[in-house]
Every structure is written in structure tokens, then in C-alpha cells.
Amino acid sequence: MIDGILLTPLNRINHSKGDVFHAMKSSSEGFSGFGEAYFSMVNAGSIKGWKRHLRATLNLIVISGKIKFVILKADLPNSEILKENLFEIELGPSGNYSRLTVQPGLWVAFKGEGEDENILLNISSQEHDPDEADNIGLASFPYAWSD
Amino acid sequence: MIDGILLTPLNRINHSKGDVFHAMKSSSEGFSGFGEAYFSMVNAGSIKGWKRHLRATLNLIVISGKIKFVILKADLPNSEILKENLFEIELGPSGNYSRLTVQPGLWVAFKGEGEDENILLNISSQEHDPDEADNIGLASFPYAWSD
Numbered sequence: 001m002i003d004g005i006l007l008t009p010l011n012r013i014n015h016s017k018g019d020v021f022h023a024m025k026s027s028s029e030g031f032s033g034f035g036e037a038y039f040s041m042v043n044a045g046s047i048k049g050w051k052r053h054l055r056a057t058l059n060l061i062v063i064s065g066k067i068k069f070v071i072l073k074a075d076l077p078n079s080e081i082l083k084e085n086l087f088e089i090e091l092g093p094s095g096n097y098s099r100l101t102v103q104p105g106l107w108v109a110f111k112g113e114g115e116d117e118n119i120l121l122n123i124s125s126q127e128h129d130p131d132e133a134d135n136i137g138l139a140s141f142p143y144a145w146s147d
Numbered sequence: 148m149i150d151g152i153l154l155t156p157l158n159r160i161n162h163s164k165g166d167v168f169h170a171m172k173s174s175s176e177g178f179s180g181f182g183e184a185y186f187s188m189v190n191a192g193s194i195k196g197w198k199r200h201l202r203a204t205l206n207l208i209v210i211s212g213k214i215k216f217v218i219l220k221a222d223l224p225n226s227e228i229l230k231e232n233l234f235e236i237e238l239g240p241s242g243n244y245s246r247l248t249v250q251p252g253l254w255v256a257f258k259g260e261g262e263d264e265n266i267l268l269n270i271s272s273q274e275h276d277p278d279e280a281d282n283i284g285l286a287s288f289p290y291a292w293s294d
Contacts, residue, residue: 017195018188018259025183025274034181036172037270038209041165048164063186063266064211112165119210121268122186127172 002073002087004103006030010061012097013087021093023061024123030101035126041119042067042112047145050108052134056126058108060100061122062069066092068127070143072107078141084143092118109138110143149234151250153177157187157208159244168240170208171270172222177248179204182273188266189259190216194292195230199281203222203273205255207247213239213263216247219254225288233290239265256285258292 001007008030013020024031035056042048050072060069073085090113091098102108112118126132136147148154155177160167165201171178182203197219207216220232236259238245247256259265273279285292 015188017193018190018265020188021186023184023268024288026181027274034173036262037170037184039168039170041162043165046164063268064264100232117211117264118165119266121170121184121210127174 001073002085002106004106005071005087006101007089008098008099008101010097012093019063020099021063023121024059024099030059030099033125035124036128037121037123038128039111039121040129041117042110044112044115044118047109047111047138049138049139050107050136052107052131053104054134055104055144056124056132057104058102059123060102061121062091063093063119065112065116065118066090066095067118068111068113070109071102072108072143074141076136081143082142107141149218149232149253151253152218152234153248154236155246155248157244157246159240160199167242168210168285170268171206171246174272177206177246180272182271183275184268184270185275186266188264189257191259191262191265194256194258194284194285197254197283197287199254201279201281202251203271203279204251205271207249209238209269210240210266212259212263212265213237213242214265214267215258215260217256218249219288219290221254221288223287228288228290254288266270
């Protein structure tokens with residue numbers, strides 16, 4: 001695992017009227033303060049990224065559908081991705097229901113893998129601030145997204 | 148509006164790859180500390196409640212489907228619901244996308260109104276603690292849930 005990434009399995013509590021899914025507690029490992037919570041949808045087959053936060057720690061939870069995350073430890077320009085600098089995982093409530101913590105300084109991209117709604121919740125340690133993150137095009141890294 | 152309830156319209160930012168939905172910032176009105184975030188699903192036609200928190204302030208956001216919330220200011224036993232002690236609202240991303248803040252001491256119940264997934268996020272000021280909330284049956288109040 002790359003330094004700065006933490007993967008925490010989350011509980012799902014079965015209930016006949018509708019299940020309850022844990023997300024995060026203030027005592028959870030990976031919690032580094034509450035700045036903002038927001039949802040990001042990603043359409044089936046669409047890819048959002050790359051983004052690198054400079055101060056914010058992200059806590060990412062997929063509550064509907066399935067989303068593939070790719071995390072890179074890399075400088076720019078980058079013509080080669082070393083295996084030891086790459087982390088890939090698919091998350092979602094029906095498969096691997098886990099919280100992905102990403103510390104600042106790592107590049108993040110994610111792809112909608114479910115056919116219907118793909119919804120992630122990010123509990124960020126910082127309020128949104130466009131000056132706090134770098135955004136670059138998908139082609140900036142030679143990562144091979146499968147179809 | 149009952150004392151102790153706050154309704155805050157939330158922004159939805161359109162994006163061709165999937166929209167972003169605001170939920171809460173630490174600077175938002177209604178934020179009273181981060182204890183825990185969790186999701187609760189409620190099946191179409193199912194009703195969860197009544198529950199009354201003793202210390203926790205709830206911040207409820209419906210990110211998928213449609214959920215009807217009913218909030219009551221009431222003591223037990225209660226044979227009559229006065230209009231001035233009742234608050235009813237339907238929330239969801241396709242209709243009224245707002246955050247419902249509920250201070251401790253009020254009774255809360257909610258019903259799944261969407262045909263598919265109905266998902267709420269609660270950002271609670273307290274970590275879950277079964278001793279911190281009262282749970283009573285739906286029939287404890289003479290509220291007429293429509294079909």
C-alpha cells in the first residue's frame with residue numbers, strides 16, 4: 001500500500017425496513033477533522049480526475065453502485081507508473097463496503113463502474129477551496145483504464 | 148416551524164460526468180460538531196420511527212430516492228397531534244434537495260417514498276449511543292401516514 005492510504009472495512013447493519021451503513025465516527029482511524037461532506041456522482045463509464053489535494057484528507061465511501069478508485073504517488077511529468085506508487089480498488093455497498101482514506105499529496109481519479117447510480121460521499125478535513133487542489137487531465141498519467 | 152428544526156436548501160453542481168451535491172460544511176448553519184456520519188436506507192412504503200435523541204443534533208440529507216420526514220414535538224402518552232407541534236416534509240435530490248437539522252428532544256419518523264433506493268445521510272453531532280435515544284412504536288402517536 002502507498003503511504004498515505006488507509007482502507008477500513010465498514011459495517012452494514014441489516015434491517016427489514018432498510019439497512020444502516022456505517023460511514024465514519026469522530027473516533028475512527030483516518031478521521032482528521034470535519035471540514036465538509038459532499039456527494040459526487042459518477043456516470044457509468046465516466047472517469048473523474050486527476051485531482052491532488054494539498055491540505056485536505058479525504059474519506060471516501062461509496063453508498064450506491066460501484067466505483068473504481070486509482071491513487072497515484074507521482075510527480076509531473078510522468079511517463080511511467082511504478083507498481084509501488086499505484087493503488088487500485090473497487091468499492092460499493094454490494095461488494096467491498098470500505099472507507100478509503102487518502103492523505104494530501106496523492107493523485108486521485110475514479111470511474112463509475114455500476115450501471116445505475118454511482119454515488120460517493122467524501123468527508124473531507126477541509127472545506128472546499130479551489131486553491132487547495134491541483135486538477136490535471138486524465139491523459140497526464142499513462143494509466144490504462146480498462147473498458 | 149417547530150422550534151429546533153432548520154431547513155437549508157443545498158446546492159447541486161451540474162457536471163457532465165456526474166453531478167456534485169453539497170451536504171454540509173463545518174461553517175454551515177445547523178452544524179453543531181461532528182460525532183458520526185451514517186447512511187440509513189428505507190424501503191419503498193416502509194416507515195422507521197419514532198425515535199427521539201436526547202443529546203444528538205441530526206443533519207439529514209436524502210441523496211437518492213425520496214423520503215418523507217415527520218417531526219413531532221410531543222410528550223407521551225399523546226392522543227392528539229396539534230398542528231403547531233408537527234412538521235412534515237418530503238426530501239430528495241430530484242425534488243426538494245435540502246438539509247433537515249433536528250435538535251434533540253423531538254420525535255422523528257420517516258417513510259420511503261421512492262420506488263427504488265431511498266438513502267439518507269445523517270451527520271450527527273454525537274457518536275451512536277443506544278442510551279442517547281428513545282425508541283417507541285409507530286402507533287404511539289396518532290399520525291395518519293398516507294398510503
